[in-house]
Amino acid sequence: MSGGPGGLTVDGEALSRGRLESLVRDVTGELRGTGAGPGRGVALLDTHPLSLIITVLAAERLGAPLLPGAPEWRTPAVTRAVVATVHPSGSGRPAVTAAAPGPQPPFPDETRAVFWTSGSTGEPKAVALDGGALDYQAGATRARLELEPGDRLLVPIPLNHAYGFSVLQMWARYGLDLHVQSRPGLGPVVMALKATPFASLDGVPSLYGALLLAARRDPELRAALAGPKVRGCGGDLLPHRLAEDFLSAVGGPLHDGYGLTEAGPNVALTGPSHWRPGTVGPPLDGTRLRLDEQTGEVLVHGPGLMAGYLDDPDATARAVTGGWLRTGDLGRLSPDGYLTVLGRLKSAIVVHGVTYPPKLVEDALYDCEGVAEAVAVGIPSGDPRGDSVAAFVLVDPSATAPTEDTLLAAVRGSLPEPLRPASIRLMDALPRTASGKADRRALRELASEAPAGVSGG
Template sequence: MTPRPGALRLPRLTVDGERVPRAHLARLVARTTRELAAAGAGPGRAAALACDHPLTAVVAVLAAEAAGAPLLLDGPAPARRIAPAALVHAGRSGDPVVAGATARPLDVPEETAAVFWTSGSSGDPKAVAVPTAALAHQGGATAARMCVTADDRLLLPLPLRHAYGHSVLGVWRATGAHLYAESGFRLRGLLSRLAAEGITSLDGVPTMYRVLAAEAAKDPGAARLLRALRVRGCGGDVLTPALYDDFLAATGAPLHDGYGLSEAGPNVALSAPEVLRPGTVGRLLDGVRVRLAGPDREIQVDSPSLMLGYLDPATGALDRGAFTPDGWLRTGDTGAVTADGWLTVGGRVKEVLVVHGETVAPTVVEDAVRAADGVVDAAVVGVRRGDRGDRGDSVWAFVESPEADRATVAVRVTEACRRRLPPHARPRSVRVVAALPRTGSGKFDRVRLRAWASDATAAAA
């Protein structure tokens, strides 16, 4: 049944600085719900969010839920996408527009509420099917950890199609806080919003916080605005110790990171203003359990927020291969956990480097590389040559720099690593590029970087 606009209980929403009246938002949701149902979207027949406009994204989430339709969020190349019953995209005014499917929609399990695509940074992207109960638990548990109430003002300059941004939307709905959704990160716009709107919580990715730390280091006003926030959430990728220290030094306030993955809802553990232990990714959320398995001490998770499985784009069948026989999720990450639930993450099982028998975390090398002048960002991967397999990985550093003299930047990187790293951890090759390749969620595309390194290794052989 289509909800009446007045029957919807909608929290406060501002999009790109423009307040969206609750009555207007309710009308958009009711209209979009009717249009989704008319296009054939409903239980087992998905709607797809085909844009990143914040207003359209919010309406699509609410309308798909009202129609009982799974919502497809993000996606890889068109050939791999799941066929929906309807698509939701933004019209010229930013209001949602519903279009019917041009192909026969795929039948998906009816308990599916949302489908997120993993980034594919360490392999082929996968479609993560998440049930309604998982999303509800995630929103409530995250809000409880961060102590968010209806009095909070949440600034979100991240896409709502990705699991991180979507999780903030869940907190908004669970608490009635005021959400300030932005089309993207713009430094001056973000600082203006902090100054004018009384924002209490900001969420962003490490690359955003690097820019903010640099600005705060030279502008006391920016540092003051960032310090005034109650929550400075950092997710979507690894928060390195160097970035944590740089931001703290520039602002006098810490970042609040955590650990999660789309398959787990996404949040598994979170730091918060009163729940903060440097060197960890925070404490496990309520209801979440973690165990460490095998010689690599792989993190395995049991949680009410777990996915149903990976959805086959061709058949709609669920693949449960990521789960153990007793139902725990294999994360592919290494780590440690204390008896009282504080979690430390070492890195991806497949990304930990082994050089001459010594293990090397890519993030440690990346922090050393970033210390060199002229370096904007860095990504480190390992390549193993067949004729040198006994020596382990050859460490490659890919460096993002705007400087034209790339050879000079590479020399600076080599010197910085010589000062900060033991010999076995120093990059054997340094490649300077104008921009590092990234996935749709902003993470380094390590698959492409490994291919670059492998191609260069093969050419030099």
């Protein structure tokens, strides 16, 4: 069932259907004047959610490829025709500028969106998605989350990243009411939750951690968090202690999910009827999963996969073999198809030839008093044993601060000897990638530079 866009509210201000249609019609005309259309792309330089929404709807009417990850589109990875850019303006609507014509050939006609990978494991790559993949993602995700026309969605995450964009695609097709929150901080999210009942809330683990702390002191917020039928969580591994504490305090679970840009992005989601603790649910209907028998890497097959890395056939061939996408993630599948994600394959800790996911160390640390976030990395030890383990802990300011010695003693009994950290550093802040994940590469470099046993902020 498809009914077009529902209501739209941005940072607490509702936009009428008539006003939205007027803005989209104007921008569509301006983009058409630049030559935007199939094969001729539009780069979005304005990250304000209203500008993005207007530009998305306009580009879809023209069949033009949209590059929401700008300004990355300026990199040499884009070798196709970008004929228009969309900039912020003081008028409250996007400003369209024709791009200088160049010799680049058009995008493939079926290309509808180009996103960039986070670059956390190497150079960012341009991922091309076609219209069929976007349609599939919108339909399969809405079905898994059991959302119906008129349901209100609270989205305090960027819409120009692949997951936020998929939520926007659902809104554009299925008559959902979209409430976008782009103002920084926890306060606006709390105010929105208290003011309006929502069917769905989306966030990263750190947002839910902050909401949990606030809800313990605020019964009204606790009741508001119990209301949505979906509390979608993604963007990073969900710590098991946060999931358990949230369920205990709020009375409703966090619905963990898994995906990656190359998969369109959603692969597996725990909707209201598919929640199981410790898993990200089964794959979306129409998507298949299997594990590499040798490495345990998660492989994905389905209609949501990318068309390929833009003008990089070698990288595409390495990523997709026989229709199966190599995700680079370690996982475990239950007999009935529920997936547990254990972390990045490149982040695995290898000791005596055995591969361990860092999540085992991180979960043990999360169980310790005073730990708000934990990250473990493997460091080459220079001997046949393999990696040594270094851990970094973000201290919970509301709890008694632990010491390295107390943490080492606490995890000694719960971890096998090869995974016991050689060092733990207490941190006031962790280095982050552009998507907000802990930057494991930077932490590995930091651990390699510091003598073992150092702890500090």
